[in-house]
Amino acid sequence: MNPGLRRLQAYPFERLHKLLAAVQPPHNQSPIALSIGEPRHEPPPMVLEALRANLHQLGTYPATRGLPSLRAAMAGALQRRLLPDAASLDPDTMVLPVNGTREALFAFAQTIVEAGANAVVAMPNPFYQIYEGAALLAGAEPYFLNTSPATGYVPDLEAVPIPVWNRCRLLYLCSPGNPTGAVLSSSYLLRALQLAEQHDFVIAADECYSDLYLEESQPAPSLLRAAYEAGNTTFARCMVFQSLSKRSSLPGLRSGLVAGDPRLIEAFLRYRTYHGCAMPVPTQLASIAAWSDETHVAANRRLYQQKFDQVLPILSNVLELARPAGGFYLWPDVGGDDAAFARTLYEGTNLTILPGSYLAREAAGENPGAGRVRISLVPALAQCIEAAQRLRDFIHAR
Numbered sequence: 001m002n003p004g005l006r007r008l009q010a011y012p013f014e015r016l017h018k019l020l021a022a023v024q025p026p027h028n029q030s031p032i033a034l035s036i037g038e039p040r041h042e043p044p045p046m047v048l049e050a051l052r053a054n055l056h057q058l059g060t061y062p063a064t065r066g067l068p069s070l071r072a073a074m075a076g077a078l079q080r081r082l083l084p085d086a087a088s089l090d091p092d093t094m095v096l097p098v099n100g101t102r103e104a105l106f107a108f109a110q111t112i113v114e115a116g117a118n119a120v121v122a123m124p125n126p127f128y129q130i131y132e133g134a135a136l137l138a139g140a141e142p143y144f145l146n147t148s149p150a151t152g153y154v155p156d157l158e159a160v161p162i163p164v165w166n167r168c169r170l171l172y173l174c175s176p177g178n179p180t181g182a183v184l185s186s187s188y189l190l191r192a193l194q195l196a197e198q199h200d201f202v203i204a205a206d207e208c209y210s211d212l213y214l215e216e217s218q219p220a221p222s223l224l225r226a227a228y229e230a231g232n233t234t235f236a237r238c239m240v241f242q243s244l245s246k247r248s249s250l251p252g253l254r255s256g257l258v259a260g261d262p263r264l265i266e267a268f269l270r271y272r273t274y275h276g277c278a279m280p281v282p283t284q285l286a287s288i289a290a291w292s293d294e295t296h297v298a299a300n301r302r303l304y305q306q307k308f309d310q311v312l313p314i315l316s317n318v319l320e321l322a323r324p325a326g327g328f329y330l331w332p333d334v335g336g337d338d339a340a341f342a343r344t345l346y347e348g349t350n351l352t353i354l355p356g357s358y359l360a361r362e363a364a365g366e367n368p369g370a371g372r373v374r375i376s377l378v379p380a381l382a383q384c385i386e387a388a389q390r391l392r393d394f395i396h397a398r
Contacts, residue, residue: 004136011129012358019343025350032387034375035354037178037329041249041303044289044296051253051286062278065269066097070284073291074257078242080294081211082222087233089224093262094235096269097279097287100254101208101243102130105172108239108258109134111271112170112202120164123172124155126179126360126369128206131172140169144363153182153331157191165199174206176213176220179331179359179374181324183213189226196237202264208243208256209327211297212304220326224259235260239268246328247297248290255279255287304328307377307384314388318395330375331356338373349390 010018016035025031065071071091079089089095098104105128113119113135121135125144135142143164145155154177160168173192175184189205196203205223213220227235243256258268272278279287290296308323311330315321319332334341338355345351353373360369375391377384 002137004139007136008133009129012354015358016342016352016354019339019355020346020352023343023347025346026348029350029390031350031352032379032383032390033352034377034379034387035352036378037246037376038251038378039246039249039300039328040378040380041300043249043253044293046289046293047248047250047253047286050289051282054282054285057281057285060281062281062284064273064278066279067281067284067288068092070097070279070288070291071095073288074259077291077294078222078224078240078257078259081219082225083228084225087225087228089259090262094265095257095259096265096272097284098241098256098258098272099277099279100245100251101206101241101256103254103277104241104256104258105130105204105206106134106137107271107275107277108204108241108268109138109140109170111268112264113138113140114169115139117169118167119169120167121170121172122155122160122164122168124174124177125363126356127172128174128178129359132361135170141167142361143168144361146363146366146368147177147180147182148368153177153180154184154188157188157195165195165201168199168201171196171201171203172206173203173223174209176209176324176326178206178209178327179329179354179356179369181327181329181331183220183325186221186226186229189221189223190230193223193227193230193232193237202237202239202261205238205240207240209246210242211247212301212328213326214305214323216298216301234262236263237261239264244287244290247300249300250290253283253286255283255290257291303381304377307381310381310385311377311388314385314392318392328377330377331372332375333372336371338369338371342373345391345394349394351387351390351394 075091238260245251356369356372
């Protein structure tokens with residue numbers, strides 16, 4: 001068997017299930033799940049209509065490259081949202097559909113990393129667990145860049161030793177960050193690109209939360225724009241991953257995109273052709289409707305902003321909280337054992353949250369998730385308010 005399988009740790013939600021298995025929550029309080037980042041807003045009606053109208057096309061094998069009209073819609077969405085008017089994103093050579101960012105982020109490492117090459121895959125810590133699994137199963141060594149208050153919750157690129165950069169083949173970045181909500185600036189992304197050129201590695205920019213930002217006039221910077229403004233008009237060494245899960249509240253559609261360097265797109269397409277992960281035609285046609293519309297995205301963003309508006313004042317006297325720059329998570333310090341806090345909270349209030357230590361690994365002598373919890377503001381507004389009130393009362397009573 002692949003020896004990397006033995007190094008895979010239990011997924012955070014498997015660990016959470018074990019943590020809570022023997023606990024009985026109060027029956028007089030309805031369960032509210034704040035642990036998983038699964039959007040629960042109503043999906044856009046036109047996407048569902050397009051899906052239903054095209055179910056008859058399930059009898060057709062889809063092409064891995066996707067329909068030209070889908071790639072055009074994806075490229076159009078990226079150009080509208082992320083790039084200057086003068087920029088050109090060729091839908092035939094710079095864009096591919098994928099079955100959600102999770103699948104693509106994993107598969108991309110298998111494409112990029114050369115087996116047996118003593119390779120390093122660098123990633124933020126805490127992190128989306130797919131990054132680590134992708135590195136291990138590609139035969140690479142994960143290298144963790146701790147994100148903490150001291151670093152502004154972004155990976156400190158300058159702290160990485162030169163010998164590590166020389167072995168690095170892939171750097172995962174996530175902006176807005178999961179779980180911190182931190183947004184990487186254009187200057188930060190430019191520095192990452194400089195290091196990639198200097199040390200010959202590729203950047204995988206996980207931008208699946210990029211449509212969820214704090215200020216309507218200040219969208220999160222993208223790696224594509226940073227590359228273009230630096231004169232890298234072909235996006236060399238760049239691969240951006242975006243999804244309809246968070247943007248359009250369509251996690252079950254399993255629809256996303258990758259965009260960037262044509263050389264990387266060509267290699268990834270070759271890998272995916274053998275991997276057998278083409279997007280079904282009805283899903284492609286429904287995705288065109290989602291990528292072609294920004295009105296529902298702005299409305300979705302406002303719903304999350306309303307949740308922060310309501311929840312933060314309730315919790316401000318019991319937790320030290322800052323409104324995140326992006327995403328839909330809270331990442332508070334609970335002042336002690338995060339797993340014990342999550343278990344006791346569930347036992348006392350029927351609220352489910354995720355221990356922060358489950359999302360991180362010990363590196364440089366610390367687990368940067370320890371003592372923190374991730375709270376996902378994905379339920380309806382009324383449920384988020386009720387959950388915040390229960391959490392406030394729980395902390396007051398301790």
